[in-house]
Amino acid sequence: MAANPNDAALPRSELDPTRRIPPASADDIQVLADQAADILKEALAAALEPANRKILRKWNLKEVAELLGVSRKTLERGIDDGKLPDGERVATGRRLFTLEEVHRIQGILGLLPTRDPATDRPIVVAVANFKGGVAKTSTSIHLGQYLALRGYRTLMIDADAQGSLTTLFGLRPDADVDGRHTLSPWLRGPDLVDDPADWTGTLATAIQPTYWHGLDLIAANLQLYGAEFAISARRANEQNFRFWTVLKDGIQTVSANYDVIVIDTPPSLSFLTTNAIYAADGIIMPVPPAMMDFASSVSFFQLLSELLASTNQVEATPKRFDFLGLLVSKFEPKNGAHIAIHDWLRAAFAKRVLVNTMGMSTVVRVGADIKTAYEIDRYDGDRRTLARAIEYLNGVNGEIEAVIRAQWPSKQAPGRRGVLA
Ligand SMILES: Nc1ncnc2c1ncn2[C@@H]1O[C@H](COP(=O)(O)OP(=O)(O)O)[C@@H](O)[C@H]1O
Numbered sequence: 257m258a259a260n261p262n263d264a265a266l267p268r269s270e271l272d273p274t275r276r277i278p279p280a281s282a283d284d285i286q287v288l289a290d291q292a293a294d295i296l297k298e299a300l301a302a303a304l305e306p307a308n309r310k311i312l313r314k315w316n317l318k319e320v321a322e323l324l325g326v327s328r329k330t331l332e333r334g335i336d337d338g339k340l341p342d343g344e345r346v347a348t349g350r351r352l353f354t355l356e357e358v359h360r361i362q363g364i365l366g367l368l369p370t371r372d373p374a375t376d377r378p379i380v381v382a383v384a385n386f387k388g389g390v391a392k393t394s395t396s397i398h399l400g401q402y403l404a405l406r407g408y409r410t411l412m413i414d415a416d417a418q419g420s421l422t423t424l425f426g427l428r429p430d431a432d433v434d435g436r437h438t439l440s441p442w443l444r445g446p447d448l449v450d451d452p453a454d455w456t457g458t459l460a461t462a463i464q465p466t467y468w469h470g471l472d473l474i475a476a477n478l479q480l481y482g483a484e485f486a487i488s489a490r491r492a493n494e495q496n497f498r499f500w501t502v503l504k505d506g507i508q509t510v511s512a513n514y515d516v517i518v519i520d521t522p523p524s525l526s527f528l529t530t531n532a533i534y535a536a537d538g539i540i541m542p543v544p545p546a547m548m549d550f551a552s553s554v555s556f557f558q559l560l561s562e563l564l565a566s567t568n569q570v571e572a573t574p575k576r577f578d579f580l581g582l583l584v585s586k587f588e589p590k591n592g593a594h595i596a597i598h599d600w601l602r603a604a605f606a607k608r609v610l611v612n613t614m615g616m617s618t619v620v621r622v623g624a625d626i627k628t629a630y631e632i633d634r635y636d637g638d639r640r641t642l643a644r645a646i647e648y649l650n651g652v653n654g655e656i657e658a659v660i661r662a663q664w665p666s667k668q669a670p671g672r673r674g675v676l677a
C-alpha cells in the first residue's frame with residue numbers, strides 16, 4: 257500500500273486503526289460535564305486574573321470632551337472653578353475620569369440624555385435571531401455599553417441559559433451567579449420556585465449593578481433551562497396563563513428606573529425567546545451576510561408572524577413593535593459575496609436594514625481576556641484596527657440610539673422622524 261504523504265505529519269494515535277470515538281452513557285456524560293466544567297472554571301479564572309473582577313477603564317479629558325460633545329476648555333474651566341469633578345491626576349499630568357465621574361460631569365452640564373418620565377416610555381430592545389453565532393450577544397453587549405457610556409440608565413438582561421453575556425461582564429455563570437440573580441425565579445412564579453423565599457414578586461431582586469456605572473444586569477446561568485420547563489408546566493396548569501407575557505410583566509416591575517432595557521436572547525424559538533420578543537418594543541436582528549443566514553432570517557419572520565397571529569387572538573390589543581430592524585453583522589466591506597448578500601437583504605427588507613453595518617473585526621472577536629472594544633484603553637495591535645472597530649460600533653449603536661430616541665416625545669425636534677420609521 258502506498259504511504260499517504262500526509263501520514264507523517266499526523267500524530268501516531270490518529271492513525272491507530274482500532275481507534276474509536278468512545279461511546280457514552282448518561283453517567284459518562286455526567287462525568288464529562290463535571291470534568292469539562294472544572295476545566296472551564298480554571299480557564300475563566302485564568303482569563304479573569306489578576307483582579308478576578310473586571311474593572312472598567314478610565315477616560316482622559318480629550319475623550320470625555322468628545323464623549324459629551326463639549327470642548328476641553330469647557331471642562332478645564334469647570335474643573336478650575338471647582339464645579340466639575342477633577343478626576344485623578346496620573347504621572348503624566350493627565351487627568352483620568354471614571355465613568356461615574358463622566359456621568360456626574362454630564363449631569364452638572366445638563367447633558368444627560370435620559371428620557372423625560374412624564375412623556376417618554378422606557379424602551380425594551382430585544383436582540384434576536386433563532387440562529388446561533390450571528391452576533392446577538394456581541395451586538396447586545398456593545399449596545400448596552402454604548403448606551404451606558406452616553407449616560408442612559410440601562411438594564412441588560414441575559415435571557416440565554418448559556419450565559420455568554422454574563423461572562424462578558426466577568427461573571428462565571430455557574431460559580432458567580434446566584435439563581436436569584438437570573439430571570440429564573442420570576443419565570444417559575446410563586447408556585448414553582450425552589451425555595452418560597454426566592455419568590456419576591458418583582459424583578460428588582462434579580463438585578464445586580466455592574467462595574468459599568470449606569471449599566472445593570474440580570475444575569476443568566478443554566479437554571480434558565482429549568483425555567484423553560486416551568487413555563488411549560490404553568491401553561492398546562494394555570495388558568496388563563498399567558499405564557500408569552502411573563503417577562504413583559506416582570507420588566508414592568510423595574511422599567512421605571514431605566515431608559516433602555518436590552519435583552520440578549522437564546523438561539524432558539526423557546527418560551528424564553530417568545531417572552532423576550534413579546535416584551536420588546538423594538539427588535540434588532542443581526543444577520544451575517546451569508547446565504548444560510550439570509551435564509552434563516554426569512555424563517556425567523558415566518559415563525560414570528562405565526563407566533564403573533566396566535567397571541568393576537570387572545571390579546572385585546574394586537575402586538576406592535578415600534579421598530580424591527582436588521583443589522584448586517586460580521587460584514588467584510590471588500591468581500592464581493594458579502595456585498596451581494598447585503599444587496600439581497602436590502603431588496604428583501606428595504607428600510608428595515610440598518611444603514612450602518614457591523615464590520616468584521618479582530619477587536620470584536622473578544623479573546624480570553626474578555627474585554628469589549630469599549631473597554632480597551634491600551635491596545636497592543638495597530639491603533640487603527642481599534643479605531644475602525646469603534647467606528648463600526650458607534651455607527652451601528654448611534655443608529656439604534658436615534659431610533660430609540662425617536663420614540664420619546666420630549667426628544668423630538670419638530671418634523672424629525674426615526675431612521676426605521
Ligand atoms: N463584528 C465581528 N467581528 C468579528 N467577530 C465577531 C463579530 N461579531 C461577532 N463576532 C464573533 O462571532 C461569534 C458569535 O458571536 P455572538 O455574539 O456570540 O453570536 P450569538 O450570540 O448570535 O451566538 C463570537 O465568537 C464573536 O466574537
Ligand SMILES: [Mg+2]
Binds near residue numbers: 392394420521
Ligand atoms: Mg449569544
